[in-house]
Amino acid sequence: MKERLSIATIYNPKIDGHMRPAPSLITPESPTLFKRIGVADYFRGLLARELYGKSYLEVLRTEPLEAQNN
Secondary structure, eight states: OOOOOOOOOOSSOOTTSEEOOOGGGOOSSSOOOBOOEEHHHHHHHHHHOOOTTSOTHHHHBSSOHHHHTO
8 A cells, every 4th residue: 555645734724614635635546534524623622632642633534544554
């Protein structure tokens, strides 16, 4: 499996909006790796979460990273 890099860029999002991968980047060969989430929910989770050594992005994945590598 070829590795890819996802970079989230957020600039003044509407608090009642949603964040998700750009539809133009999603294909059958390159499916989405992250869930759609409300902006308010994203920031609430980001600021409230105790990371325990993990990135908050791990919570947003559609499936665990270990399962994607199998």
